[in-house]
Each structure stands twice: as structure tokens, then as C-alpha cells.
Amino acid sequence: MAKIISVANQKGGVGKTTTAINLAAGLAKAGRSALVIDVDPQCNATSGLGVEPAKRHPLLAGKPLAESVVATAQPGLSVLPGSQSLADADALSASNRQRASALRQQLGSELSTFDYIMIDCPPSLGQLTRASLGASAEVYIPIQCEYFAMEGLSQIIELARQTKARDNRRLEIGGIVLTMYDPDLELANEVANEVRGFFDDAVFDTVIPRDVLISEAPSHGLSVLDYAPRARGARAYVELTLEVIDRD
Amino acid sequence: MAKIISVANQKGGVGKTTTAINLAAGLAKAGRSALVIDVDPQCNATSGLGVEPAKRHPLLAGKPLAESVVATAQPGLSVLPGSQSLADADALSASNRQRASALRQQLGSELSTFDYIMIDCPPSLGQLTRASLGASAEVYIPIQCEYFAMEGLSQIIELARQTKARDNRRLEIGGIVLTMYDPDLELANEVANEVRGFFDDAVFDTVIPRDVLISEAPSHGLSVLDYAPRARGARAYVELTLEVIDRD
Ligand SMILES: Nc1ncnc2c1ncn2[C@@H]1O[C@H](COP(=O)(O)OP(=O)(O)OP(=O)(O)O)[C@@H](O)[C@H]1O
Ligand SMILES: Nc1ncnc2c1ncn2[C@@H]1O[C@H](COP(=O)(O)OP(=O)(O)OP(=O)(O)O)[C@@H](O)[C@H]1O
Ligand SMILES: [Mg+2]
Numbered sequence: 001m002a003k004i005i006s007v008a009n010q011k012g013g014v015g016k017t018t019t020a021i022n023l024a025a026g027l028a029k030a031g032r033s034a035l036v037i038d039v040d041p042q043c044n045a046t047s048g049l050g051v052e053p054a055k056r057h058p059l060l061a062g063k064p065l066a067e068s069v070v071a072t073a074q075p076g077l078s079v080l081p082g083s084q085s086l087a088d089a090d091a092l093s094a095s096n097r098q099r100a101s102a103l104r105q106q107l108g109s110e111l112s113t114f115d116y117i118m119i120d121c122p123p124s125l126g127q128l129t130r131a132s133l134g135a136s137a138e139v140y141i142p143i144q145c146e147y148f149a150m151e152g153l154s155q156i157i158e159l160a161r162q163t164k165a166r167d168n169r170r171l172e173i174g175g176i177v178l179t180m181y182d183p184d185l186e187l188a189n190e191v192a193n194e195v196r197g198f199f200d201d202a203v204f205d206t207v208i209p210r211d212v213l214i215s216e217a218p219s220h221g222l223s224v225l226d227y228a229p230r231a232r233g234a235r236a237y238v239e240l241t242l243e244v245i246d247r248d
Numbered sequence: 249m250a251k252i253i254s255v256a257n258q259k260g261g262v263g264k265t266t267t268a269i270n271l272a273a274g275l276a277k278a279g280r281s282a283l284v285i286d287v288d289p290q291c292n293a294t295s296g297l298g299v300e301p302a303k304r305h306p307l308l309a310g311k312p313l314a315e316s317v318v319a320t321a322q323p324g325l326s327v328l329p330g331s332q333s334l335a336d337a338d339a340l341s342a343s344n345r346q347r348a349s350a351l352r353q354q355l356g357s358e359l360s361t362f363d364y365i366m367i368d369c370p371p372s373l374g375q376l377t378r379a380s381l382g383a384s385a386e387v388y389i390p391i392q393c394e395y396f397a398m399e400g401l402s403q404i405i406e407l408a409r410q411t412k413a414r415d416n417r418r419l420e421i422g423g424i425v426l427t428m429y430d431p432d433l434e435l436a437n438e439v440a441n442e443v444r445g446f447f448d449d450a451v452f453d454t455v456i457p458r459d460v461l462i463s464e465a466p467s468h469g470l471s472v473l474d475y476a477p478r479a480r481g482a483r484a485y486v487e488l489t490l491e492v493i494d495r496d
């Protein structure tokens with residue numbers, strides 16, 4: 001039975017896609033079979049793993065999901081590609097609670113051969129993120145160490161609580177991941193301390209540093225673990241992977 | 249008659265809010281009366297200007313918009329605050345083409361005393377962004393000099409074309425703003441050259457550098473022009489302001 005994890009935060013550009021890709025890659029390197037599902041119409045997780053976006057989103061194509069899964073350059077790591085079609089984005093966002101429970105059925109039955117499924121969510125609290133939370137056992141919330149970061153945190157946490165109460169009793173907050181941390185910036189230290197002060201154990205110990213090699217890796221269709229294995233960013237995602245496995 | 253400009257890009261964290269705030273501040277410093285409208289449920293533009301989010305979004309409150317306008321610490325710069333209520337976000341996103349034309353009426357008639365209105369859009373191609381494009385004379389598209397940046401550009405440009413053809417014949421692409429540019433990063437140079445190669449004159453000459461003082465300003469409720477007037481980031485937004493005024 002796969003462990004389904006949503007990577008979500010309506011604040012944009014906080015490292016959702018980067019965390020979904022590199023954590024899934026870390027889990028695959030640790031011998032687990034990992035799948036990244038791209039439900040963001042931008043398809044960054046798809047292209048970041050060197051795969052072409054699908055013409056029709058697999059969740060709308062009416063075929064068994066397993067048939068749409070694409071292998072990546074890394075053994076043990078696969079991706080269910082997104083679709084850039086504006087029409088698909090509209091169809092997926094128009095979904096409702098029926099779709100959320102259908103998604104949970106589909107993921108549970110058709111993709112159960114994977115150990116971990118990471119769902120990369122778009123930067124919004126709309127139906128796609130809600131359906132994804134409805135289908136997940138946990139939600140990971142990446143947060144950038146910047147001023148605007150704290151603002152939206154209460155909203156995504158509130159949405160996770162609502163989803164747990166209404167649709168999916170199993171949903172837990174898996175953890176908050178501090179990303180793009182630059183120890184030389186006072187603001188980064190202030191935000192990191194504030195988040196830890198507020199959310200305590202819910203914050204992963206591992207902090208992801210700002211590292212340009214992380215932002216270069218997707219242009220090669222690789223995770224940073226394959227693109228620059230000795231980089232600080234790669235080592236941090238390996239550490240985060242070990243923390244995730246420990247928590248299980 | 250106000251010039252209404254949407255600041256939009258479905259890619260998250262590219263500097264939409266930062267550009268809406270600092271460009272509006274620049275226009276106010278140049279003697280124009282400027283208003284920032286916050287239609288993003290995260291309310292970053294509202295808090296970034298030191299103002300409390302509204303309990304009810306002014307677009308849903310049923311009062312004349314002018315009554316909800318709040319002055320900021322800077323003369324000539326005001327904000328129509330957003331609302332963090334998830335219910336308002338749903339109500340606004342459920343809007344449709346009627347709402348877009350109603351918004352155009354309301355903005356045209358109730359807020360005509362301003363010279364410039366900048367609408368800060370959420371990171372999505374949903375109804376809020378569509379309604380905002382439907383009400384605007386121009387759209388400014390901030391783009392971060394990073395790999396994922398180019399991916400989504402064709403989508404927002406396609407949406408602007410659709411809006412122009414269906415709802416709002418006046419809509420033009422006002423310009424693409426290169427943000428968070430770090431000249432030492434090869435990736436940044438590659439992306440900047442690619443964007444200029446592709447979009448030529450549509451790209452503003454002014455490039456906004458990565459500058460930590462820009463990301464610190466909102467925690468003081470100030471634009472970077474007031475927080476750190478001699479900073480590279482502040483000077484760049486002043487240059488961008490002059491370019492915007494020249495284009496008019
Ligand atoms: N630790 C890091 N160091 C440096 N750059 C990073 C880091 N993490 C992410 N980035 C870069 O920052 C940008 C934003 O990250 P990413 O696209 O993963 O965020 P996101 O939350 O998925 O964005 P969106 O809200 O648009 O989905 C990307 O260009 C990415 O390469
Ligand atoms: N030129 C810059 N230099 C340094 N930091 C910047 C710059 N521009 C923006 N930032 C910071 O980067 C983060 C993202 O910027 P901002 O919030 O304006 O993007 P956005 O596109 O509005 O995000 P969203 O998609 O969530 O609405 C913020 O923390 C902001 O302070
Ligand atoms: Mg993403």
C-alpha cells in the first residue's frame with residue numbers, strides 16, 4: 001500500500017516542486033519505489049524530471065493510471081505527468097468532493113505498487129489541492145524563509161484541518177520543510193526561528209539551504225541528487241529523506 | 249480615467265506582489281495617484297503595505313469600492329485590501345465572465361480618481377486572474393530568471409490573448425519584467441537572454457536585481473523605495489517606473 005503525501009502551500013515559489021522531486025529521488029535512492037504525481041498545470045515536476053507533459057491529464061484520460069506512468073532517468077523514480085492544456089486545468093479545477101474520493105480510490109487501487117507517492121500541488125487552495133489532500137495520508141508544507149511565508153501558513157493548515165474533518169480522517173500534517181535558507185540573512189533566521197517557535201516538532205530538523213545547483217538541476221531533467229550529488233542542497237535532501245524514513 | 253494594469257503570472261514566487269507594490273510606489277513618488285488592488289487571498293500586497301486584510305473582500309462587500317480604499321504610509325499610494333477568508337476566496341474564484349465585466353464597470357466608475365491601478369493577481373490562471381485581465385488595459389508579467397520561468401510564460405500569454413479576443417479588446421501585453429536577476433549566475437543570464445530573444449521589445453529594459461533589502465521591506469510595511477531608497481533594488485524600481493511613464 002503506497003504512502004501518499006501531498007506537497008502543498010498556496011504561497012508561490014516556496015520549493016514545492018523542488019521538494020517533491022528531490023525527496024522522491026532520495027526515497028528511490030534509499031531503495032523505495034517512488035512516484036511523483038504532477039497536478040500543477042505548469043507541469044514543472046514533469047519537465048524537471050526530463051519528461052514531456054501529457055496531451056491529456058492522466059486523471060482525465062479515462063485509462064488506468066498505471067498506463068500513464070513514465071519512468072525517469074533514475075531507477076526507482078517515476079512520474080505521472082501533468083498536462084499544460086488550459087482546458088484540462090479548468091476541468092481538473094472544476095472538480096468537487098466526488099472527484100476527491102474518486103482520486104483516493106484510483107490512487108489506492110491502481111498505483112498500490114509504489115511505496116511512496118508525492119503529489120506536487122499548484123500554488124492555490126483550490127479544488128486540485130483539496131482533492132490531493134483528500135487522497136493523502138500526509139501533507140508536507142515547504143516554506144521559504146522570507147517575510148510573506150508566515151502569512152499563508154495558517155490558511156493551508158486550516159484547509160488541511162477542514163479536509164481531515166470532512167473528507168479524509170487519515171490526513172495528518174507530515175511536516176513543515178524550511179527551504180531556500182541563507183544563514184547570512186537576518187530575515188531568514190528570524191523567519192526560521194518564528195516558524196520553529198510556532199510549530200515546534202512539526203518542523204523537520206533538516207533545513208534546505210539556498211543552493212544554485214538545486215535550481216540548475218531541473219534544466220537537465222535531473223534531481224539535484226543526480227545532477228550534483230556532493231552539493232549542499234543534495235546532501236540536505238538526502239538528510240530530509242532519512243528523516244522521512246525515520247518518522248515512518 | 250485610471251490606467252488599470254494587472255500584474256500576473258501563474259508561476260509562483262516570481263515577484264508579482266513585489267512589482268505591484270514597488271511600481272505603484274514609484275508612480276506615486278513621480279506625482280501620480282496610485283492604487284494597489286489585492287485580489288490574492290494570501291493578501292501579501294495588503295500586509296506588505298502595512299495594512300490589515302479586510303474581513304470581507306471589498307469586491308464582495310456590496311459597498312462602493314472607494315469606501316474600502318485605505319491610505320498607506322506613503323502619500324499618493326493607496327491599497328484596496330484583500331481578504332484572507334477562504335470563503336471569500338471561493339466566492340471570488342467562482343466568478344465568471346459577468347463578474348469580469350462587472351469588475352470593469354466598478355473599477356472604471358468608482359475608482360476613476362486614480363491615475364494608475366495595479367492589480368496584484370494570485371499565482372493561477374483561474375477566474376480571479378481572468379476577471380482581472382478582463383478589467384485591465386495592460387498586463388505586466390514578472391518572470392524570475394530561473395529554469396521553470398519560461399515554461400509557464402506561453403500559458404499566461406495565451407490567456408491574455410483569449411481574454412482580449414473574448415472579453416476585453418483593449419487588453420495589451422504591457423511588458424515582461426525580469427526579476428531577482430543575479431548576474432553571477434549562469435542560469436540567470438541564460439534565461440534573461442532566452443526571454444529577450446523570444447519576446448524582444450515586450451521585455452522592459454530595466455532588470456530588477458536580487459536584493460535582500462527588497463525582501464525585507466514588506467516586513468516593515470513599506471515599499472523598498474521608502475525602506476532603502478539607495479538600494480540597488482529601489483533604484484531599479486525607480487528606473488522601471490520611468491520606463492512605464494515613458495511608454496504611456
Ligand atoms: N533550495 C533552493 N535553492 C535555490 N533555488 C531553489 C531552491 N529551492 C527551489 N529553488 C528554485 O526556486 C524556484 C521556485 O521553486 P519551486 O518551483 O520548486 O517552487 P514551487 O513552490 O513549486 O513554485 P510554484 O508555486 O510555482 O509551484 C525554482 O526556480 C527552483 O529551482
Ligand atoms: N528582486 C528581489 N530580490 C530579492 N527578493 C525578492 C525580489 N523580488 C521578490 N523577492 C522576494 O521573493 C519572494 C517572492 O516574491 P513575491 O511574493 O513578490 O512573488 P509573487 O509572484 O507575488 O508570489 P505569489 O506567486 O505567491 O503571489 C518574496 O519573499 C519577496 O520578498
Ligand atoms: Mg511548483
Ligand SMILES: [Mg+2]
Pocket residue numbers: 264265266288292368369370
Ligand atoms: Mg504575490
